Amino acid sequence: MLSTDLRSQWMSKLLERFTVFVPAERENQVHWHRLEPADLGSGTDTVTPALRRIRASEPVKSFMFNPRQQVGAFPEKLKPAEPKTRVLLGVKNCDLVPLKVHDKILTDGEFNDPFYLAQRKNTILVAADCPVPEESCFCNLLGLTPFAGDDADAALSVCDGAFLLEVGERGRELIDAAPDLFRKASEGDAGVTRREEERKAAVAALNRINPTPWNPGLPAAVAAKRKDESFWQKHAEKCVECFGCLMGCPTCYCFLLYDQAREKGLDRTRVWDACYLAAYARVGGGANPRAEFVKRFANRFFCKFSDFKTDHGMFACSGCGRCFKACMGKIDIRKVLGEL
Ligand code: SF4
Numbered sequence: 001m002l003s004t005d006l007r008s009q010w011m012s013k014l015l016e017r018f019t020v021f022v023p024a025e026r027e028n029q030v031h032w033h034r035l036e037p038a039d040l041g042s043g044t045d046t047v048t049p050a051l052r053r054i055r056a057s058e059p060v061k062s063f064m065f066n067p068r069q070q071v072g073a074f075p076e077k078l079k080p081a082e083p084k085t086r087v088l089l090g091v092k093n094c095d096l097v098p099l100k101v102h103d104k105i106l107t108d109g110e111f112n113d114p115f116y117l118a119q120r121k122n123t124i125l126v127a128a129d130c131p132v133p134e135e136s137c138f139c140n141l142l143g144l145t146p147f148a149g150d151d152a153d154a155a156l157s158v159c160d161g162a163f164l165l166e167v168g169e170r171g172r173e174l175i176d177a178a179p180d181l182f183r184k185a186s187e188g189d190a191g192v193t194r195r196e197e198e199r200k201a202a203v204a205a206l207n208r209i210n211p212t213p214w215n216p217g218l219p220a221a222v223a224a225k226r227k228d229e230s231f232w233q234k235h236a237e238k239c240v241e242c243f244g245c246l247m248g249c250p251t252c253y254c255f256l257l258y259d260q261a262r263e264k265g266l267d268r269t270r271v272w273d274a275c276y277l278a279a280y281a282r283v284g285g286g287a288n289p290r291a292e293f294v295k296r297f298a299n300r301f302f303c304k305f306s307d308f309k310t311d312h313g314m315f316a317c318s319g320c321g322r323c324f325k326a327c328m329g330k331i332d333i334r335k336v337l338g339e340l
């Protein structure tokens, strides 16, 4: 446990060992911010980490699964760089759970992506509770809580003038950076009691925002709509194909590899891809099984709420609400799936 008065001192100590990113508020939105010593003044920090707000606009996957990453070269070999260890301080549960999707796709098979793996291993994930969910949040419909389970290296709760930090083996480094600033919390501490109250209140708020659970047979119900184009057309009508719902999604994992020739060799680059793009499913000879947009629109639902669940045992969605917030057509997947 750490008094919030000592927050700047702790963060200064962290900066001596790590590169640190925190969520920070800018124009009422939360964005990831790379913390610099100049951000931490004497009692009047120029950047106050927005640890009690909901997830940042940018998904945490961007730190490991970069939007653009060189992954190969020829004839020389390219190896992942080993930069200074990073601390992401204030990751919400709806960004932690999606990393399991990327772990499954990029590290859990015959072929691993060493560039993803290097950045994943190089990052200490510090979760932060979400005491005030917003109208766009629906993690409860996916069976998730607005605070982290065991997926983070450390979990932080900010309540009543105290930072409560629970650390796993790796998160211990965060306390070791400034051991004199912390004291051991006990069950009777006001901060611990307050944390439990706030967690219960956050769960209750989510249940008020999203009172009706989805169909427990959702994967089969989505799959059953595979040939019902009129169902998808009704919902796709307001879509302007901006791709905001896929580019901001913390679980989307599709990528494209392309090669660029140099004078004496070539570079291979991995970039994010998205199934709403017209060329996504195009094959050699130009045939395209999803040439009409309605098929591409529906694919996102099959992928996230049926196929991934069947193949990997989890939904490829965490209810973060970014797709709804970004959508120019105000298409809310809660409503689409609520009809099934
Ligand atoms: S929804 Fe589309 S872009 Fe996202 S992971 Fe699935 S297929 Fe890929």
Ligand code: SF4
Residues within 6 Å of the ligand: 245, 248, 249, 250, 251, 252, 304, 316, 317, 318, 319, 320, 321, 322, 323, 324
């Ligand atoms: S589908 Fe929407 S709510 Fe689900 S994880 Fe992606 S952006 Fe978040």
Ligand code: SF4
Residues within 6 Å of the ligand: 238, 239, 240, 241, 242, 243, 244, 245, 246, 276, 323, 326, 327, 328, 329, 330, 331
């Ligand atoms: S964000 Fe909305 S308008 Fe844009 S592609 Fe997605 S569903 Fe369509």
